[in-house]
Amino acid sequence: MAHSGPMTDWRKARLPVIAFLAPATIIYTLFMIYPLVDSIRLSFYATPSGGEAAFVGLDNYRTVLADPDWAATFWNSFWNNMKFFAVHMLIQNPIGIALAGILSLPRLRFRNSYRTMMIMPTMLSVVIVGFIWQLILSPVWGVGADLLDIIGLKSLFGPWLGKEGSALITLSFISVWQWVGIPLMLIYAALLAIPDDLVDAAVVDGATHFEVFWHIKLPLVFPTVAMVSILTFVGNFNAFDLIYAVKGALAGPNFATDIMGTLFYRTFFGYQLQLGNPHLGATVASLMFLIILAGVLFYLFAVQRRLSRYQL
Amino acid sequence: MSNKVLAKGLAGALAASVALVPMMASAGELVIESWRNDDIDIWNDKIIPAFNEQHPDIKVSFTPTPPTEYNASVNAKLAGGTAGDLITCRPFDASLELYKQGNLTALDDLKGMDNFSDVAKSAWQTDDGSATFCLPMASVIHGFIYNKEAFEEVGVEVPQTSEEFYAALDKIKEEGSYIPMAMGTADQWEAATMGFQNIGPNHWKGEAGRKALIDGSAKFTDKPYVDTFTELATWKNYLPDGYEAISYPDAQNLFTLGRAAVYPAGSWDISLFNNQADFAFGAFPPPAPAGSDTCYISDHTDIALGLNAKSDNAAEAKIFLEWMTGSEFAELYSNELPGFFSLSKHNVEITDPVANEFVSWRQECESTIRNSYQILSRGAPNLENELWNLSAQVINGTISPTDAGAAAEAGLAKWYAPHQ
Numbered sequence: 001m002a003h004s005g006p007m008t009d010w011r012k013a014r015l016p017v018i019a020f021l022a023p024a025t026i027i028y029t030l031f032m033i034y035p036l037v038d039s040i041r042l043s044f045y046a047t048p049s050g051g052e053a054a055f056v057g058l059d060n061y062r063t064v065l066a067d068p069d070w071a072a073t074f075w076n077s078f079w080n081n082m083k084f085f086a087v088h089m090l091i092q093n094p095i096g097i098a099l100a101g102i103l104s105l106p107r108l109r110f111r112n113s114y115r116t117m118m119i120m121p122t123m124l125s126v127v128i129v130g131f132i133w134q135l136i137l138s139p140v141w142g143v144g145a146d147l148l149d150i151i152g153l154k155s156l157f158g159p160w161l162g163k164e165g166s167a168l169i170t171l172s173f174i175s176v177w178q179w180v181g182i183p184l185m186l187i188y189a190a191l192l193a194i195p196d197d198l199v200d201a202a203v204v205d206g207a208t209h210f211e212v213f214w215h216i217k218l219p220l221v222f223p224t225v226a227m228v229s230i231l232t233f234v235g236n237f238n239a240f241d242l243i244y245a246v247k248g249a250l251a252g253p254n255f256a257t258d259i260m261g262t263l264f265y266r267t268f269f270g271y272q273l274q275l276g277n278p279h280l281g282a283t284v285a286s287l288m289f290l291i292i293l294a295g296v297l298f299y300l301f302a303v304q305r306r307l308s309r310y311q312l
Numbered sequence: 313m314s315n316k317v318l319a320k321g322l323a324g325a326l327a328a329s330v331a332l333v334p335m336m337a338s339a340g341e342l343v344i345e346s347w348r349n350d351d352i353d354i355w356n357d358k359i360i361p362a363f364n365e366q367h368p369d370i371k372v373s374f375t376p377t378p379p380t381e382y383n384a385s386v387n388a389k390l391a392g393g394t395a396g397d398l399i400t401c402r403p404f405d406a407s408l409e410l411y412k413q414g415n416l417t418a419l420d421d422l423k424g425m426d427n428f429s430d431v432a433k434s435a436w437q438t439d440d441g442s443a444t445f446c447l448p449m450a451s452v453i454h455g456f457i458y459n460k461e462a463f464e465e466v467g468v469e470v471p472q473t474s475e476e477f478y479a480a481l482d483k484i485k486e487e488g489s490y491i492p493m494a495m496g497t498a499d500q501w502e503a504a505t506m507g508f509q510n511i512g513p514n515h516w517k518g519e520a521g522r523k524a525l526i527d528g529s530a531k532f533t534d535k536p537y538v539d540t541f542t543e544l545a546t547w548k549n550y551l552p553d554g555y556e557a558i559s560y561p562d563a564q565n566l567f568t569l570g571r572a573a574v575y576p577a578g579s580w581d582i583s584l585f586n587n588q589a590d591f592a593f594g595a596f597p598p599p600a601p602a603g604s605d606t607c608y609i610s611d612h613t614d615i616a617l618g619l620n621a622k623s624d625n626a627a628e629a630k631i632f633l634e635w636m637t638g639s640e641f642a643e644l645y646s647n648e649l650p651g652f653f654s655l656s657k658h659n660v661e662i663t664d665p666v667a668n669e670f671v672s673w674r675q676e677c678e679s680t681i682r683n684s685y686q687i688l689s690r691g692a693p694n695l696e697n698e699l700w701n702l703s704a705q706v707i708n709g710t711i712s713p714t715d716a717g718a719a720a721e722a723g724l725a726k727w728y729a730p731h732q
Contacts, residue, residue: 069693069726139554140562162498162556164710248380250697252500253556254705269384272501273402273685274694275409276387 036289042282053279060283074284076255077263078291080168084259085236087172088179093228095176096183097221101213103184104191115188122181130245133174137161161246164256171257175242179235183228190224191217223307230299237292240265260288341371342629343396345389347382348615350584354648362644363635370628390415390620397623398632401446401616403435404685410618411438411445417619418443422630424637432655435613435681446616447633450645450652453579453670454510454610460592462490462573470594473602474514474543481550484573492550494572496558503703504696506576507547509682512540513608514600518680526687528730532721533714541706541713548707550574556708564588579651579670586650586664595666597673611679613655691727698723 043060045053064070102108103115121129137144137160145157160170194217202212240261243251249266251258266274268281344355355374363372375396377385383406389395390410399416401407410416419425420443425433428448436446458470463480466487471477481492497503516522516536524530531537552558552566567575568588575581577595585593600607617636619629635641642654643661650664653671662668684696698720705711711719725731 069723134559137557138562139557140552140566159554159557162496162554162558162708164708248499250500250700252701252704253497253708254701254710265384270387271694271697272380272383272700273404273406273689273696274692275406276384 039282040286040289042279043286046279060279061287064280064283064287073255073258073263074287077258077260080257081237081239081259083168084172084175084239085233087169088176088232088236089229091173092176092180093183093225093232096180096228097187097218097225099180099184100187100191101217103188104217105209118184119181121178124178126178126241127245129174129178130242133177134161134246137170162253164253167247167253168257171242171246174246175239178242182231186228187221187224190221194220219308220310223309226299226303226307230296233295233299234292237288237295260284260291264288341373342398342625342632344372344374344398344400344617345382345386345396346374346376346400347379347402348400349376349378351649352376358648359641359644362640363632366635367631370631372632390622393622395620395622397620397625397629399446399618399620401436401618403613403616403681405687405690407436407446407616407618408438411443415621416445417621417626418445419447419619419633420444422447422637423634427637427656427658429655429657432613435685436616436618439687446618447636448613448655449615449617449636450649451655452612452614452652453673454506454612455577455579455595455597455670455673456510457567457575457577457581457585457593457595457666459490459567459570459573459589460594462570462591466490466573470596471599474511474599475602477599478546481574485550491552491566491572493547493574493576494563494566495547495551495576496555496560496563497704497707498557498559498562500700500704502560502563502576503544503707504699505682506578507544507707508540508699508703509610509612509684510576511543511598512537512683513610513678513680514598514604515540515543516683517606518608518678522680522683522686525683526730528728531731532717532724534717537720538713538717541702541716544703545706545709545713548709551707579653579667580649582651582664582666582670583649585666593666595669597677607673607677608680609673609677610682611653611674612681612685615652688724688728693723693726695720695724 044055044057046056046060047053064074099118103111108114136142139145139157139159145154148154148157158166160166198216199212202216207215237260239259243257243259243262244265247257247262249262249269249271251262264281264284265271267284268276268278270276352374360372360374364370376382382400383402386395386399387410390399390413395415399410401410401416407416411418425444425447430441432448432451433444434441436448437444462484463470466484466489468480468483469476471480484490484492495502495506513521516524516530521530521536525532548555552572558566563572563575564581564584565588566572568585570589570591597607597609617633619626619633623629637656639656639658639660642656642658645652646654646660646662646667647664650662650667651670653662653667654660662671684699689696702711702716702720706713706716721731
């Protein structure tokens, strides 16, 4: 034992290393990598009615992207998804940052109560959130119209969830209301990690709370903001549940709320008299994967490398 | 030591649970897949006990899925080999495709199959009629349910013609204490099913028009279809404020709370209204324009039961299906579920007055089924889904009736040769 060098140590360690890595590798391969690869494989096949699945190369992709009806549906859902994402980026994340900034102010009373209330909606089930907001905004039973009446704006009330122009925006706002707790929590945690002496030094130099936030805290939490953005992007392009819970898989009116998740569901599983088509469904899923991959790669190469990090 | 005991315990529990799983599913228990989750109590408390009186050794369990998820879930379960023994069949292509894929067994030689007419069986047969793969259960009829007290209060009569119908709605609107018609377009399907397919048969002359669409001699751009959309477009004057965001349950509640006078109905709504409405209500068929000599109703073959080809309990399942062809089941089903009318030839006495009213129209009017169901929803874009979207848009006023007809025709022409 006394003569054993580092080589032998590594050999001895090899078995434990493999043993520790194996469970995660096996589970990840079995439940993540294999289904992903297999659904991409599925998208290269087609099943004629009553026949066997046959390899068709890129035909399914040609159908989805080049057939006028399919392409219109696909790009409609893509642009709706972009709008859904834009509302989250422009409304949810700034509000999350602002609320985190306010929560991290020194000498704020009822801090814990505010924090709990703001994070509460995030813990609710999407189905419940959809149901609550449908009730609030219902033109028949909703309190929405009455609340607007109190401030004299009842004339502005409309069946927002049922109009082509407003349904998607309304659903985006509902989603923002539910999920604003996530950026809030992550950025709040990052703000708490900033040492007090930096803030104290700035205050001694005569900076106001806002200046401290804008010039000192915000630049220090930019890496977290960037991470929140990419999480928002991935989450939004995988979204499905809220739209399905409120508008169903036909995502009406006139597909105004159709996003890629609902398009995938309709295509893969079918809807009412429309039979499911697993191959075209897998094609839509693979395209969703490629879009998300492109977004994440853009983030990794164009954004993350340019972020400056500070050693605190 | 304690770790070993724990490990042994865990292994034992695992082995026990593995051993228990097949035991629970065995012993000839029949599982029925269905989308009728509203009916679970009637199956569990009435139908299955009635069956068990004759066949006490066959256990049956009714496991419904919500209607909008049913097709997707049952297709996935059949593909994965985990579906129940008896599969509730949607009419026409959805089930035909299941049969073609080998998921359903042909039932032509089932005893009692001759208790059903050819029309009843047509929704669950191959195109050439050579094989029947589901046992017809019931049809549903469309019409309008009205609040009798509201009609009396406002002073309108039950309309006989479409002119009288819209005059009555105008009068109710003017009087102001009731919403003339309770419906919304948020869920889209009511606009097509309770709107387009309800009033349409009077325009396209029932079966004649439906068959003309299938053989290509009629098009959605023809007058009867554009007229149907045009009539539908006038409905927005009578619907509640914000109808664009009113869902199907909202509309049901508006009617049962007594806030609306007329409700465009499917006969399946009757049992819910019986439970919830505390006022007298009646029904009238979709009124035809004055001077028409025949009236047409949508008497839609809606529900049937098929046998999973991979069922381990096929023998027991056939006993259950044979029992379902008898008069006892027809009687039970039609009366426990008022509004679902047995498709068998047995003479069934219906006790519910409103359901009886619905079924009496079969004598006065010509029956037809929804025109998008047979053959025409086979391709992409799917005609039924298109009609949902277009009917809702016509009522919302975001598309003109002419454009709606053109859009439906363009969708059909894309894949259906007789329309190209």
